Amino acid sequence: MSLVRLFLIASGLVQVARLISSDELHWVRCLVTIARRHLASGRTLAISLPTAERESRMADTGERLLGYLQHSHHWSLIVFRDSSDATVSTASMGNHCINYVVLVSSSCNSRELRLKLDRRFSSLDFRHKLMPSWSARTRFVIAVENNCNGTNPRKLSEQIISILWIYKVTNVLIVMQEEYYRNASTSAGRLRHQKLGLYTWFPYESPNRCTQVENAVLLGNWVMDGKGYLVQNSNLFPRKIGKRFNGCPLTVVARNFHNMVEYKKPATNYSGSYTPVIERGWEISLLTIVANSLNMTARYLPAPNSFESQNKLLDVVQALVFGEADIVLGGVESRARWGWEEYVDTTISYLSRRMLWYVPCAFKHPRWSSIFRIFSPQLWLCLVTTLAVISTTVTLVSRCGGARSKPRAYWTVTDSLTCAWAVILGVTAPALPRRDAVRVVFVAWLLFSLAVNAIFQSVLTTFLTESGYKSPVEDMDQMLASEIKYGYHPVLDDVYRQSGDAHASTILRNRMSCPVHAICLKWAFTFKNISLILDELSTDEQYASSRLMDENSKPLLCPIDDGVVMHGNHVMMMHVGHPLLDRINDIIQRVVEAGIFMQWKNAKLRAGALGIYSPLNNYYSFTMNHMQPAFYLLLMGISTSAFIFILELIASRLGSGRRCIFNRN
16 A cells, blocks of 8 residues: 555656646747747847746746747847846847846735836846847736736736836736636646736826726737647737827926026915916927827926926936826936936937037227228338438438528428428428429329328228227137137036047136126126137027127127037936837927927027117217227327427527527627
């Protein structure tokens, strides 16, 4: 009897081992069939396996599955295990499109199930160099072993899908043991699974069921009979995100940002608080188009103080991760998510902005300097030399021939210089020459003076109306070679420290801190000895409103050719892998390609230009300021005449005194 009993026990153990092996084989065949039909070959497949110590049965299934997939050579494999780094089974990923297969055992305790799934998804390290973040197109196969008697597979699938929605995973297929029957051939009456159920869900089906998982859909079954087969040969990854979203809410965190998001002025109520109301903005108009295209209702939330005033992302990232918001906007740049790539993704850019070096434009010469700019210094020297030469020549010609010519106005160099100066000024000479030789020289000088005077008067009149502009700084080399200062906000120091620019050390050494933008602008307008880093869009607005223009509608600050400091692309932030991201990107791309966003920008600039009335559109005002050089010239002439008159009086008094002494003697 004891031998028979041992034989029966041994037979039972062998049968149980065969049954266990059969269950694992059906699991592997089911997952391999799904992978071959719905996970494109030639792409990367990431597999998350449990450790043998925690979930031994699913761990064994995972090892068998991994062996089949490695021998098939259809995918580049990346394997994740609990609390371990990824290992690559093949040489390269091949591309960046990754699908996932995650194996996890079920738990009768919902809290324990949540912890297991969190452990699985935390092992899919987004920051790993081999792994880009997933998107709405990424396909997930979640294999769950249901060990709980009496547990409804559909309800358990809904619970798992709800956990996955925290990670914004929608394109998911849940593979779960579904039905049971009692095998009478075993003495223990062991439970064996007959079918594997394939479940998924469809978000945004109705306004009352947008992101709440309330009805998991059974797409098909794998019958665990023989080699096993799929009952329905249907698409296990149907399109989850449609074009219309049935009025579901689109929650938006909007930060007040110039031109992008503008709130109405707060009206304080009796309690002393107020509710911010968004008035307008380019991003608000863009989001309105997105919401209308998706048939969704935009619901705005005020931005946290840390994001509003300090530009810190921690609070808004938490709002995206915990599902409190779908989109964050308000002057967000694509580089803003640096350090948060594992949690945050961004839309495509719809507006590019640049920070440029601006220098004082070619500014006007002082009007008093117009006199000296009529001729070059060399020509002025030539005229003075000519005046001296002609005076000497007239004196020598007048004296030659023995008796001195009359009148006596040309006997001395001083008298000749006075007559020559009178001719070039266009006034009457003190005396006319009598000798023919002197007249020939005098006529030649008269013709020369008429030519010089005509040129002088025409150029002087031009400079009186428009004094001209100095040569501007045109590139970085000229800016660095000049004595101009470099001014910008201290936060931009890090840009130059990390840029590796050849001019970075020079700029950092000679830069001036400009924490207050208005003061530095005023300094640049007044003294014109400082260059600034300014936002191109904001500067264009000030050009349009004439705040950066002089009285002749000429710009006061100009960008230099190679003065681009940094680029910024405005985007909206969303949770990584958000199912709406692709649809929103498609709408934004159509808006940008149609030129609608640029139309909003140009309309803003035109509105600023139309709102400024400028008298320069009427007749040009010729004021006393334009006559300043003429008055300087008149003052100089009067001063010179008064000085010469005083010298003549002194010389006359001295001459009279000498004659009196001579007569007495």
